[in-house]
Structures are given as C-alpha cells and as structure tokens.
Amino acid sequence: MNEFTVADRIKWFAVTAGVAVAAVPLSFVLWKTPPGVAAPPPSLLPFFIPIGVVIPAVAFGFGVAFLLFGGKLLRVDGTPGMSRAAFLSIGWLLLNWWPHSNFHRVANGWANVVVIDYVFHATVIAATYVVAIFFLRLIRERQTARQVGTGAHDLASTTSA
DSSP states (O other), X not given: OOOXXXXXXXXXXXXHXXXXXXXXXXXXXXXXXXXXXXXXXXXXXXXXXXXXXXXHHHHHHHHXXXXXXXXXXXXXXXXXXXXHHHHHHHHHHHHTHHHHXXXXXXXXXXXXXXXXXXXXXXXXXXXXXXXXHHXXXXXXXXXXXXXHXXXXXHHHXXXXX
16 A cells, blocks of 8 residues: 655645645635625624634645645556546545535525535535545455455364374
C-alpha cells in the first residue's frame, strides 16, 4: 500500500488551505444574497459564518486535495470500478458541502430549499451507499483472505507432521 510522505502531507495541507481560503470570499461572490432573503440575527453571525461558510470551505479544500492526491491509494486489484466509484463518492462527500451550504444561504422560498435538498441529499445518500458497499466488500475480502490463509497454514502443519 502506498504511504504518504511528509511532502505529500504538506501538499494536501497547502491545497486544502489554499482552496479553503479562496472559497470563503468566493462564497459571497458566486452566491450573492438576493434581496428579501432572511439574514440571521447579528448575534448568530459568529456561529453562522464558521458553520455555514468556513467549515464547508475547508471540507471543499480537503475534497480537492483528496481528488488530486488520493488517487495513488486507489486499489487496482479486485474491483477497480468499485474503487473508483468509492474514491469519487468520498470526493463528492467532501466537496458538496460548500455549494450546498451556500445555496441554502441564498435560497429564497421553500421551493428552492426543497430542490437544493433533493439534489444534494439524494447524491450524498447515493455516495454513502457506494462507500458503505465498498467498505463491506473490502471487509469481506479481508475476512476471506484471512480464513483461506489460516486454513492453508493449518493444512500445511498437519501434512508435515
């Protein structure tokens, strides 16, 4: 299995931080608050900005770094299609929060909120299914390999006795 070096970690951190730093102000450029949208009370802004803007921007940055540098950890044996699907699903699970939070921030009316929730929640649920199936298959493969390895070892020890 490939391991991450210190240089890899520095690249991940640099991309995550760089993208997050750019994404925070871009949140207010790309998703301008339309007139009439309810703004949170000023007393809640210290809580809203980190949760609604900064944390999703950091997740987005980590998702970009994951897609750029995490590919070297993809499994090429077994089920490469499922590995790619899980890889892309994890990327989406990290990336989606930035646009999702920003669309919610500027949503004007319940109809828009429902569309946002259907689009983002449905894709997050689908991505979660893919990751869960991948994980369960991986566990099953390891259990099978362990059982086969144990059985082969027991067989070898009984035939040599």
